[in-house]
Each structure stands twice: as structure tokens, then as C-alpha cells.
Amino acid sequence: MHNDLKYLQVSIEDGIGTILLNRPNVLNAINRPMVSEIVHTMEEMDQNESVKVIVLGGVGRAFAAGADIDEMAEATPLQLELLNQFSEWDRISLVKKPIIGAVQGFALGGGFELALCCDILFAAHDAEFGFPEIQLGVMPGAGGTQRLTKLMGKTKAMEWLLSGDRMSVEEALNYGVINRIVARELLIDETKKFAIKISKQAPLSLRLIKESVLKAVDYSLYEGMQFERKNFYLLFASDDQKEGMKAFQERRKPNFKGR
Numbered sequence: 001m002h003n004d005l006k007y008l009q010v011s012i013e014d015g016i017g018t019i020l021l022n023r024p025n026v027l028n029a030i031n032r033p034m035v036s037e038i039v040h041t042m043e044e045m046d047q048n049e050s051v052k053v054i055v056l057g058g059v060g061r062a063f064a065a066g067a068d069i070d071e072m073a074e075a076t077p078l079q080l081e082l083l084n085q086f087s088e089w090d091r092i093s094l095v096k097k098p099i100i101g102a103v104q105g106f107a108l109g110g111g112f113e114l115a116l117c118c119d120i121l122f123a124a125h126d127a128e129f130g131f132p133e134i135q136l137g138v139m140p141g142a143g144g145t146q147r148l149t150k151l152m153g154k155t156k157a158m159e160w161l162l163s164g165d166r167m168s169v170e171e172a173l174n175y176g177v178i179n180r181i182v183a184r185e186l187l188i189d190e191t192k193k194f195a196i197k198i199s200k201q202a203p204l205s206l207r208l209i210k211e212s213v214l215k216a217v218d219y220s221l222y223e224g225m226q227f228e229r230k231n232f233y234l235l236f237a238s239d240d241q242k243e244g245m246k247a248f249q250e251r252r253k254p255n256f257k258g259r
């Protein structure tokens with residue numbers, strides 16, 4: 001199914017779809033075909049019943065050292081406008097299944113933006129996050145100024161975006177950018193272990209909780225509460241709600257089917 005992928009390593013095992021960026025010679029610099037491959041693979045996994053959770057990582061010493069500078073260097077504004085490349089990036093946030101990122105080494109520029117598209121982030125001790133675009137005379141374009149600001153607030157985001165400095169894992173943990181720091185050699189295993197734990201949860205609950213949390217970032221509290229409520233009601237149309245509550249009353253483990 002994934003034989004034609006040029007820039008990714010993809011596997012599906014134990015309910016986990018793993019996508020690894022695979023251009024280690026250029027620290028997984030993200031070119032446009034790689035973005036297409038990421039988005040298409042995630043969308044396929046979203047429809048694939050044997051995948052419950054998606055893990056996103058990188059091959060080699062980096063997660064991704066940014067968008068491919070060689071691909072962008074000669075671009076004109078009109079070419080970029082007509083390419084409309086960010087419409088593909090936007091589709092990542094429409095993926096319904098949880099995406100857990102595993103970051104080692106550099107997550108810079110577009111690489112940091114890709115990491116910020118994940119729902120949960122695990123990072124190795126050597127991970128470094130940053131937006132060096134300012135040193136290239138450009139700026140983030142795939143959500144960096146927006147997502148970082150929503151995550152850590154205006155004042156702190158401003159510091160990182162204007163300085164281009166690199167954030168250590170301790171700082172990233174402190175700012176709520178990542179969930180957990182993991183030893184480098186255990187990064188993928190620990191991330192998958194956590195993904196497997198999540199994958200055992202009721203699939204429809206996973207789906208609607210993720211959707212509701214993402215709305216909290218965009219909506220007012222009032223709108224978000226209305227959205228949450230409708231999703232709560234919707235789950236009462238599922239067999240899994242009946243099964244989950246019955247299993248509790250019968251003191252047994254529930255057997256969720258995702259419908």
C-alpha cells in the first residue's frame with residue numbers, strides 16, 4: 001500500500017500507524033512532495049480500521065530541520081500563492097485519530113510547525129525546538145506564529161519567534177510544548193507504548209474528545225461548550241456507550257467496537 005512513498009517510512013502494527021520522515025541526509029528537510037506524502041498517508045490511516053492512533057517521527061539524527069530551503073530559495077510570491085501549498089498542511093488538523101509526535105534532535109521551522117500539528121509530543125533529551133526563519137529573512141508560514149502563541153501566550157512566543165533561539169526539552173516541557181522527555185534510545189518504543197495505551201480506549205470517545213479539544217483552541221468558551229455537549233450526546237447513539245456503562249455495572253472490562 002505504501003510502496004510508492006519516497007520520503008517516508010510507514011508501518012502499521014498493533015493498531016498504531018507509524019510515519020517516519022525519511023530524508024536523513026538533509027535532516028529530514030520537508031519538501032512539498034514530503035508534505036503530500038504525510039497528508040495522504042495520515043488520511044489513509046484515518047480511514048483504515050486497523051489504525052487507532054498515528055505516531056509521527058523522523059529517521060536519523062533529527063525530527064526535521066525545517067522546510068527545504070533549497071526548494072524555497074528562488075520562489076516568487078506569485079508562485080507561492082498559486083501553489084497554495086499550505087492547504088495541504090491544513091488537512092493535517094482535520095485528521096480525526098490522535099497523532100503522537102516523537103521528536104529527536106532538531107525540530108526547526110517547518111519541522112517545529114509539523115510537531116505542533118501533533119496532539120501529544122514526546123521528545124528525546126537531545127531535541128531542540130525553534131523558529132530560525134528570522135535568520136533567513138522570512139517567517140513561519142505553516143502556523144508557527146499562531147500555534148506557538150496559542151500554546152504559550154504572546155510574551156513568551158514573541159521571544160522565541162523574534163530571537164530564533166532554540167528551546168531545550170526542559171524549556172519545551174516547562175512551556176507545555178511537549179508532554180514528556182524520554183531517553184533517545186527509548187523514544188519510539190515509549191511513544192508507541194503510550195499510543196497503544198490510548199488505542200485501547202473507546203474509539204468514538206477518542207475521536208470526539210480530540211475534536212472537542214481542538215475546538216477549545218478556536219472557539220469562545222460558550223461555543224466550545226455547545227460543541228462539547230453535542231458530541232457528548234452523540235456518544236449516546238453508540239453501542240460502545242451501552243457496553244461501557246453495562247461493563248461497569250457488571251464489574252467487567254468493556255469490549256469496545258468503535259460504533
Ligand code: HXC
Pocket residue numbers: 025026027029030065066067068069070106108109110111132133136139140141142
Ligand atoms: C535544506 C537542509 C536543511 C533545510 C539542513 N539541511 N537543514 N537542507 N533545508 N532546512 C541539510 C544541510 O544543507 C546539509 O546538507 C545537511 O542537511 C546536514 O546539515 P548540516 O548543516 O551539515 O548539519 P549541522 O551542522 O549539524 O547543522 C544542523 C542545523 C543546520 C543547525 C539544523 O542544518 C541548519 O541551520 N539548518 C537550517 C535550519 C532552518 O533554517 N530551518 C528553517 C527553514 S525555513 P549537505 O548536503 O551540506 O550535507 C522553514 C520555513 C517553514 O522551515 C515555512 C512553512 C513550511
